[in-house]
Amino acid sequence: MSDLAITGLLILSLFLILGSGVWIGLTLSGVAWIGMQLFSSRPAGDAMAVTIWGSASSWTLTALPLFIWMGEILFRTRLSQDMFKGLAPWVQALPGRLLHTNVVGCTIFAAVSGSSAATCATIGKMTLPELARRGYPEHMVVGTLAGASTLGLLIPPSITMIVYGVAAEVSISQLFIAGVLPGILLASLFSGYIMLWSLRHPQQVPAADMRMSFMQKLSASRSLIPVVLLITSVLGSIYTGLVTATEAAAVGVVGALVLSSVQGSMNWGTFKQSLMGATRLYCMIALIMAGAAFLTLSMGYIGLPRHLAQWIASLGMNQAQLIAALALFFIVLGCFLDGISMVVLTMGVLMPTVQSAGIDPIWFGIFIVLVVEMAQITPPIGFNLFVLQGMTGRELPWIARVALPMFLLMCVAVVLIYLFPGIVTWLPQQMSAR
Template sequence: MDTLQIAIILLIALFTLLSLGFWVATTLFSVAILALILNQQSAIDMILATTIWSGSSSWTISALPLFIWMGEILFRTRLSEDLFKGLSPWLAKLPGGLLHVNIIGCGIFAAVSGSSAATTATIGKMSLPELRARGYAESMAMGTLAGSGTLGFLIPPSIILIVYGVSAEVSISRLFMAGALPGLMLIGLFMSYVVIWSLLNPSKLPRENTSMTLVEKLRHTRQLFPILSLIAFVIGSIYLGWATATEAATLGVVGSLALAWCTGSLSWDMFKTSLIGAACMSAMILLILAGANLLTVAMGFLRLPAMLAEWVVNLHLSAGWLLIALTVLFAILGCFLDGISVVVLTTSVILPLVEASGINLLWFGIYLVLVVEMSQITPPVGFNLFVIQSLSGRDIFKIAGYALPFFSILVLAILLLTCFPDIVLWLPGLLTQHAH
């Protein structure tokens, strides 16, 4: 049986298992073992043991459960309430009013949670009832939340960037630096859209009557200091070279526990629940990574990635056309899989093609995250859409319609990064020069 026939069998097996509802990790292990059997490998048990151990015992990957735990702790504090109270006095007078709280609030929470779903759920629980009570258009309240919730994937520390860094063997600290400017750019694009929409639809906005003195605004802003201090503490330690991503994650857990204690949210039940939540999420991701690592090894035995890379080189496909093809592929996969699964499922095959086309792997990581962000607000399996549906009770396709303008903004952001790659590469390059 030649390699092409084996590849077709594996592809059919992969999509069959996924469509039958098998767990992603189970599917990856099953397809990898099938590939080893078809390749007539005799020491499958030895390959299985060594591959799983080497894929899950990396020091770098220890940052993953720590950042997840940090997000779980903060998810159970009064952080979202403080964010709303601290931001609303300053944003109420902007065109769009408190809709901007969704965007800025998600941006700030993303910088400490690293999870798109946690960002959407935390900010949504607080903002949706408040915006509904004040008379804001449901379409924009849910649309801004759906779009801005995806920032949890991009703004560092990001769980999916850690997963990509481990899979692609790219420095996680440099990936965090690379994600900062695109994240700020997205916040600016979202806010600009809200301003333009508000100026064109003034009748759909309530009149905010809150007028505060500067002293009152500053008093409310004090509630932002703990969370902003934690962001500076965690991200600053990475950017200034004082700590690796793993060490910064440890500092983040300590800082979030201190923040929970200061706000009176720290209790034994809260500590236990956050630890169990982080353990469950970390176990799921690590199992998916182990399955993906085994599949990578199996693909290596088949020489499939090398053959695909040679095929792309022989096609003389430009980097631009390759990116267009990959964008379509990732968008389709993202309709059926969560973001982390998309990354681990494709990197073993895609990265040789990307390298063969001369695309910078650091830049590609941020591009990949942006495409995965798009998939988070694409039905039928847009995870952010499910979160908002659980909060609002609205039909998922209606929520997807509300999120469509923000989906278009993400497409625009990908075009901007492709035309101006320095948006991604400038900050890591600057800090590398400074280190030397």
């Protein structure tokens, strides 16, 4: 049976099982079992047991539930209420004024939460009612929030980076550091767009609040100090090489517990809700990763990754053409799968091709995170679109339309990191040189 026929059969099986409502993790395991049972001589049951146990017992993966728990704790604190008061005085003088609170708020919260959905919900809870009350145009408020909330995937700690690091066997600490400058670049592009829009439509931007002195601004920003200290402790400890990513996650959880206790928002109910929320989310991700690990093993036995790499090499594409083709592939795939499923489903097949093309795996990880970010705001499965639909009551096509400029800015960011790869690789190189 030809590779094309085998691939077609497995893809058909994947969509048939998914369409029947089976969980993604179980679907991946089922497709892997079909492939190994039909097209490999190794017993499928034995391979599945060994692979799933190995995937679930990875020490590197320990960082994932800890960072998820840290985000869940902070999601339930008063941070979202205090953050607007702390940020608003500093952005009043910029063109676009308080619209920048979406971008700056998401950037700050992304650095303590690895989830774009949590970032979208937390910052949206803060800015949507405030900006609507002050008369800012809804399409700009929702559009900028949709785009900026995806920074939860790019600015470390990032759940998607951890999943990629485990799947591609790449240093998670280096991935975290590599995401800092691209995250700042993307946030700057979003803020730049807000400024240009406001200069073209000055009549749609409400008047500034009363002017405040520098000391008054500092006083209003007191509530930001604890979260800035938490960000510094987590990322600083990784960058200086004092701790691994897993140990930094433990530092983050302890810091989040202390922060929420000092704020007075930590009680037994909040603790239990945060722990159960993190457990549910991690179990879902772990099941997907276990299924994907088995599928990767199955594909390896069948030989599909090797044959795919040979086929792509035979096309004679250069690096730019390969990156463009992969970006288009992931954007289309993002219309049907969530980001984590996209990463774990494809890495086993694509990494041999990427390595043979001479692409830096750290750079490729940031590229993957960027295109997965795009998938968060593309219908019909863009998860952030669903979060915003629940918060605003607007139709999905309208939200996708107002988020389109942010999507195009992400495309610009992909082009920039390709033309200037040092944006991604410079900080990891400095870290390695220490």
